[in-house]
Amino acid sequence: MKPLIAANWKMHKLPSEVTAWASDFEAALADTDRSRFDLAICAPFTHLSALAAALDGTGVAVGAQDVSSHAEGAYTGEVSAAMLKDLGVRYVIVGHSERRAYHHEDDALVRGKLERVLESGMTPILCVGETLQEREGGRAREVTLGQLRGALEGVALGNAGGLVVAYEPVWAIGTGKTATDADAQEMCGAIRAALKELLPELGGAVRILYGGSMKGDNAAGLLAQPDIQGGLVGSASLDARSLAQIAAAC
Numbered sequence: 001m002k003p004l005i006a007a008n009w010k011m012h013k014l015p016s017e018v019t020a021w022a023s024d025f026e027a028a029l030a031d032t033d034r035s036r037f038d039l040a041i042c043a044p045f046t047h048l049s050a051l052a053a054a055l056d057g058t059g060v061a062v063g064a065q066d067v068s069s070h071a072e073g074a075y076t077g078e079v080s081a082a083m084l085k086d087l088g089v090r091y092v093i094v095g096h097s098e099r100r101a102y103h104h105e106d107d108a109l110v111r112g113k114l115e116r117v118l119e120s121g122m123t124p125i126l127c128v129g130e131t132l133q134e135r136e137g138g139r140a141r142e143v144t145l146g147q148l149r150g151a152l153e154g155v156a157l158g159n160a161g162g163l164v165v166a167y168e169p170v171w172a173i174g175t176g177k178t179a180t181d182a183d184a185q186e187m188c189g190a191i192r193a194a195l196k197e198l199l200p201e202l203g204g205a206v207r208i209l210y211g212g213s214m215k216g217d218n219a220a221g222l223l224a225q226p227d228i229q230g231g232l233v234g235s236a237s238l239d240a241r242s243l244a245q246i247a248a249a250c
C-alpha cells in the first residue's frame with residue numbers, strides 16, 4: 001500500500017504565505033523519488049484556494065481540517081463538503097482530537113461529517129486516539145476502537161481509498177513525545193483488525209496513519225511498521241524541509 005504523508009497545518013500560517021511554502025516544498029523534494037508516497041496538505045479554509053493554485057500540477061493533494069455535518073442550509077459560519085470539493089479539496093480531516101476536546105465533537109457529529117465527505121466524493125481522514133489518562137487507565141484500545149466504531153459502524157464505503165484512519169494518541173500531539181514504534185504498531189494493528197470487522201471487503205486496504213510528534217528523525221521507524229501506512233504531521237509540516245524529510249523516510 002502506498003503511504004500517505006498528510007500535513008495538518010492547524011491554525012498556522014497566512015494565506016499569503018502559502019505560495020512560498022509550496023515552492024520551498026517542491027525544492028525540498030527535488031531529489032526524492034515521489035512515486036513512493038502520496039502527499040496532502042490540510043490547511044485552514046481561508047488558505048484552500050491559494051493552496052489549490054500553488055499545488056496545481058505537483059501531484060500534492062489539497063486537504064481541509066474540518067467540514068460541516070450538514071449538507072447545505074442556514075448554518076452560519078459552517079463550510080459544506082460540496083464547497084470544499086468545488087475548490088479542489090480531496091481529503092478532509094474529521095474527528096481530530098482538538099475538535100473533540102475544544103469543540104465538543106462526539107462520535108455522532110464526527111460520523112455526520114464523515115458521511116458528508118464520502119457523499120461528496122472526497123476522502124475523510126478519520127482521527128482516533130486516547131488521552132494520557134485513558135492510556136494510563138488501561139483504556140487506550142477501548143477508547144480508540146470505540147471512536148472508530150462510532151464513526152464507521154454501518155457506513156457504506158465505495159472503495160478502500162475512500163477512507164484514511166489516523167491513530168493520534170492525544171498525549172503525543174504537539175508534545176514532542178512520540179509513541180514508540182512498538183506502541184504505535186500495537187494500536188494500529190488493533191485498528192486494522194477492527195477495520196476488517198467493520199468493513200469486511202475493504203478494511204484490509206484502508207490506509208492507517210500515525211500522528212503525534214512525527215519528525216524526520218523518528219518517521220522511518222514508525223513508517224516501517226506493518227500497520228502504519230503514513231503520517232499525519234502537525235508541527236513538523238509547517239517547515240517545508242521538515243515535511244519533505246518525513247516523506248523521504250517512506
Ligand SMILES: O=C[C@H](O)COP(=O)(O)O
Pocket residue numbers: 008096168172173174175176211212213214232233234235236
Ligand atoms: O494532526 C496532526 C497531529 O495532531 C499531530 O500534531 P504534531 O505533529 O504537532 O504532534
